[in-house]
Amino acid sequence: MKKTIKQFKVEYVQVLDEKGKVDSKLDPKLSVSELKALYKKMHLIRQYDRKGLALQRTGKTGTYVQYTGQEAGEVALTHCLKKGDWFFPGYRETGALIALGVPISKLLLYWAGDERGMNLHSDVRVFPIAIPVGSQTPHCTGAGWALKLQGKKNAAIVTFGDGATSRGDFHSGLNFAGVYSTNSVFFCQNNQFAISTARARQTMAETIAQKGIAYGVDSVQVDGNDILGLVSVIGSALKKARAGKGPTLIEAFTYRMCDHTTSDDAKKYRDPKDLKVWAVRDPLLRFQKYLKGRKLWSESWEKKLESEHAVLIDQEVKKWEEIGKPPIDQIFAHVFAESIPQFDEQLEDAKRFLK
Amino acid sequence: MTVMTILQAVTAALDQELKRDKAVLVMGEDVGRNGGVFRATDGLWKKYGGKRVVDTPLCESGIVATAIGMAVVGLKPVCEIQFSGFIYDAFEHLASHAARVRHRSMGAFSCPLVVRSPYGGGIRALEHHSESMESIYVHTPGLKVVIPSTPYDAKGLLAAAIRDPDPVVFLEPKRIYRSVKQEVPDDDFVLPLGKAKVVQSGSQVTVVSYGATMKTVREAVIGLDVSCELIDLRTLWPLDEATLLDSVRKTGRCVVVHEAARTLGMGAEVVAVINEKAIYDLESPVVRVTGYDTPIPYYQLENNYIPSKERIKDAVNRVLKG
Numbered sequence: 001m002k003k004t005i006k007q008f009k010v011e012y013v014q015v016l017d018e019k020g021k022v023d024s025k026l027d028p029k030l031s032v033s034e035l036k037a038l039y040k041k042m043h044l045i046r047q048y049d050r051k052g053l054a055l056q057r058t059g060k061t062g063t064y065v066q067y068t069g070q071e072a073g074e075v076a077l078t079h080c081l082k083k084g085d086w087f088f089p090g091y092r093e094t095g096a097l098i099a100l101g102v103p104i105s106k107l108l109l110y111w112a113g114d115e116r117g118m119n120l121h122s123d124v125r126v127f128p129i130a131i132p133v134g135s136q137t138p139h140c141t142g143a144g145w146a147l148k149l150q151g152k153k154n155a156a157i158v159t160f161g162d163g164a165t166s167r168g169d170f171h172s173g174l175n176f177a178g179v180y181s182t183n184s185v186f187f188c189q190n191n192q193f194a195i196s197t198a199r200a201r202q203t204m205a206e207t208i209a210q211k212g213i214a215y216g217v218d219s220v221q222v223d224g225n226d227i228l229g230l231v232s233v234i235g236s237a238l239k240k241a242r243a244g245k246g247p248t249l250i251e252a253f254t255y256r257m258c259d260h261t262t263s264d265d266a267k268k269y270r271d272p273k274d275l276k277v278w279a280v281r282d283p284l285l286r287f288q289k290y291l292k293g294r295k296l297w298s299e300s301w302e303k304k305l306e307s308e309h310a311v312l313i314d315q316e317v318k319k320w321e322e323i324g325k326p327p328i329d330q331i332f333a334h335v336f337a338e339s340i341p342q343f344d345e346q347l348e349d350a351k352r353f354l355k
Numbered sequence: 356m357t358v359m360t361i362l363q364a365v366t367a368a369l370d371q372e373l374k375r376d377k378a379v380l381v382m383g384e385d386v387g388r389n390g391g392v393f394r395a396t397d398g399l400w401k402k403y404g405g406k407r408v409v410d411t412p413l414c415e416s417g418i419v420a421t422a423i424g425m426a427v428v429g430l431k432p433v434c435e436i437q438f439s440g441f442i443y444d445a446f447e448h449l450a451s452h453a454a455r456v457r458h459r460s461m462g463a464f465s466c467p468l469v470v471r472s473p474y475g476g477g478i479r480a481l482e483h484h485s486e487s488m489e490s491i492y493v494h495t496p497g498l499k500v501v502i503p504s505t506p507y508d509a510k511g512l513l514a515a516a517i518r519d520p521d522p523v524v525f526l527e528p529k530r531i532y533r534s535v536k537q538e539v540p541d542d543d544f545v546l547p548l549g550k551a552k553v554v555q556s557g558s559q560v561t562v563v564s565y566g567a568t569m570k571t572v573r574e575a576v577i578g579l580d581v582s583c584e585l586i587d588l589r590t591l592w593p594l595d596e597a598t599l600l601d602s603v604r605k606t607g608r609c610v611v612v613h614e615a616a617r618t619l620g621m622g623a624e625v626v627a628v629i630n631e632k633a634i635y636d637l638e639s640p641v642v643r644v645t646g647y648d649t650p651i652p653y654y655q656l657e658n659n660y661i662p663s664k665e666r667i668k669d670a671v672n673r674v675l676k677g
């Protein structure tokens with residue numbers, strides 16, 4: 001005997017298309033103030049990304065990871081988070097952290113090689129940025145599991161890239177989430193590249209979303225440059241998780257409009273023509289068109305945002321510059337809750353050679 | 356002869372071995388089209404094609420574990436782990452399989468693979484890009500561990516590692532990838548694994564190091580009013596005890612330098628060997644100059660952690676007085 005015992009489908013969601021037109025059946029019908037706040041945040045983080053790059057290029061910070069092109073996902077996810085939720089960011093999330101209200105001055109400490117930049121207190125509990133690719137995925141599973149066991153009406157969300165889904169941590173994270181129906185949301189920014197490795201060479205699976213189906217986890221692909229689609233998909237996934245109704249894998253289909261990091265040169269492995277194709281799909285541009293159609297966007301507002309954000313960014317840069325070098329004992333601080341005798345001797349040694 | 360950096364010497368060794376032996380292949384993240392994030396495999400993909408210089412999916416355990424399967428069946432994979440701080444999920448396969456294939460099959464199978472990876476701090480990198488975890492490999496029975504400090508050694512030792520019948524972890528000192536230049540023979544050559552090198556002979560103090568801190572040691576002793584004998588371990592395992600002990604028996608004094616954390620670092624092993632086999636030749640206790648027992652700090656403070664010339668000079672003077 002031979003019969004089909006399982007078939008699956010993957011849904012794709014797009015609410016706001018490239019031309020700025022909304023699918024009225026799917027419109028999350030956000031308030032005017034919400035719409036404007038979303039645009040403002042996307043504007044701010046794009047403007048900051050240019051500054052972040054410039055600060056690295058002038059040697060003021062170390063390696064910086066840009067996110068231009070991915071602003072819609074970054075802002076949408078922070079918009080949907082509530083007090084008491086947990087966020088497990090990867091390294092490409094400076095934009096999301098700014099949108100969440102983490103001071104830019106603090107993030108600059110991080111990018112300039114100072115641990116004080118990794119204590120990211122906020123209403124949403126933010127775990128330190130994960131550098132080992134995708135290693136944060138199962139942490140989000142565990143956090144969502146704990147929230148469920150504690151009977152809390154909160155959720156945990158994690159971000160990672162398409163490359164991260166090749167690692168074992170993606171498997172264990174999603175498998176446990178499925179088995180324990182954890183309060184977790186897995187948000188994959190599929191930006192088509194893992195450094196030089198194109199998405200099509202990362203996995204023969206046709207979508208990232210379908211990987212979740214194998215674990216019994218609800219999975220969906222969404223236009224990653226569509227702020228309205230993202231807000232509704234992430235919003236309902238978080239709501240479902242908070243209600244204890246299980247995890248969701250979201251694949252945001254987007255494109256990295258920048259180099260992988262400031263140490264990378266994407267021209268070595270990418271066809272510049274692709275950038276042109278994706279420029280047309282830009283997340284800010286299409287949102288602008290939509291808002292303009294509703295008379296919520298104007299040239300003068302745009303100019304105003306630009307100067308407001310320039311002032312804010314300058315103030316934060318200044319604040320950061322005034323913080324100064326970290327103290328030497330920071331090397332030994334917070335390794336353990338209580339220091340150990342060996343550290344006394346080693347700190348003495350480090351101090352003897354301070355210049 | 357061509358003047359090369361360590362990085363270029365690595366590429367030259369890979370090129371030489373790919374050319375020499377059809378069983379050799381290079382695999383890792385971004386090693387193909389992109390030529391590696393440090394350019395260690397630059398040009399090789401074009402020259403040898405995507406079947407022998409392979410861009411893999413992003414998965415360290417996948418890289419090392421599949422390489423074990425390949426090696427057992429007769430290929431000679433050279434894996435690149437982009438930064439040594441990302442090797443941990445591959446460690447199961449290194450420790451539980453690569454290191455034991457020969458022993459647990461009682462010689463029926465072998466696992467001739469090389470895992471190359473840049474290690475160490477001092478390049479203003481992000482977190483997890485700066486660790487020196489060589490001790491965990493040395494402490495894993497069945498692995499050979501090599502760390503070159505010069506372009507000449509890098510080429511000769513990497514070629515030897517690839518030809519070696521057993522698994523070799525080859526750690527590359529990325530801080531000095533481009534800052535040390537030297538003439539390297541263009542011809543095919545190998546250097547023996549398991550042999551330390553006396554870099555400079557001297558009579559008063561033996562200074563032992565390897566990798567990036569070897570360069571710091573060389574610079575630190577310039578102008579010192581002490582006759583120092585410098586030993587570059589080059590192969591951490593198997594350790595060349597003879598070269599080490601000969602030197603210490605002569606000088607009676609020893610300083611060991613590495614940037615890995617102090618406790619259970621290579622320095623501890625060097626001290627133990629000296630203690631067991633040459634303690635009566637010592638004039639004073641051996642001194643260690645190492646990283647501290649903390650995570651290596653983000654880059655603002657990393658140079659307070661990595662052994663500096665000043666700390667090395669101070670140790671040489673202390674061991675002389677002791």
Ligand SMILES: Cc1ncc(C[n+]2csc(CCOP(=O)(O)OP(=O)(O)O)c2C)c(N)n1
Nearest residue numbers: 092131132133161162163164193194195441
């Ligand atoms: C475990 C691990 N391996 C390798 C790296 C080096 N590395 C940093 S980012 C990256 C590519 C990640 O691609 P993807 O997951 O698609 O996310 P993206 O960077 O495109 O946002 C690699 C290989 C790392 N940080 N961690």
